[in-house]
């Protein structure tokens with residue numbers, strides 16, 4: 001590597017995306033003091049179309065396409081993603097190379113008036129556009145009025161503060177990263193709201209043939225997070241959980257063992273299928289597939305087919 005080598009990070013412009021890109025930049029500069037790192041901020045379709053539920057406009061891929069094109073065109077070298085938003089497949093020539101250490105994966109209950117879900121009065125208005133959160137909350141509290149809530153973290157908080165909602169549900173990780181932990185009224189335990197696959201983890205994508213970039217990224221890898229995220233994503237992939245789906249997946253590692261819990265639910269919370277597997281960490285992806293197959297055997301395919309028909 002020459003002294004002047006510059007590594008360019010393609011990133012969305014939301015506060016959270018910029019935080020994550022800055023985090024990766026700081027890590028890279030820590031491990032490689034000679035390296036120059038630049039951010040290349042860009043808007044994606046997902047950022048531009050803010051008023052339509054994601055499932056209706058093509059799902060998560062909308063947030064990554066522009067970043068991927070920048071790498072393929074050589075305008076950027078890496079893209080930093082929330083693993084939750086990264087589709088299961090990658091375009092030819094690109095790969096997810098690095099998975100960084102996970103932040104808190106739980107969902108957060110955010111409200112100016114109430115401490116937790118069970119404190120909400122009958123019929124209270126709760127904001128979330130996530131089908132996964134919606135189905136689990138409806139199963140716990142069928143009386144609540146769950147309404148769509150899109151936009152970046154600050155937009156969503158502003159809508160709560162306006163009085164549009166009694167409470168909203170956000171990923172704890174986003175609030176913690178943006179130093180807004182005081183907005184978290186309570187954490188929702190995975191037993192009540194199983195997180196999305198990859199929630200709280202940051203991943204780094206690069207060109208498959210870019211060995212220099214890969215060698216620079218290597219120290220940012222976090223082995224335990226990779227095992228957890230691989231298991232969770234393998235489950236989603238087997239379920240063909242393409243765009244926005246009512247699927248939860250949550251893995252924990254203990255020693256050389258991984259335990260994976262999964263859930264598929266009807267959006268109205270009327271039916272929720274759950275399953276759990278454990279085994280050796282080196283078999284993480286196989287465990288994800290096994291778990292998906294247990295859920296399919298319980299009828300997950302029928303539930304998901306209903307969801308896609310409605311989307």
Ligand SMILES: NCc1[nH]cc(CCC(=O)O)c1CC(=O)O
Nearest residue numbers: 082084170171173174199200201
């Ligand atoms: N769907 C948008 C999104 N993508 C990643 C995060 C949070 C941070 C993370 O999961 O790493 C969020 C916001 C949210 O779900 O509240």
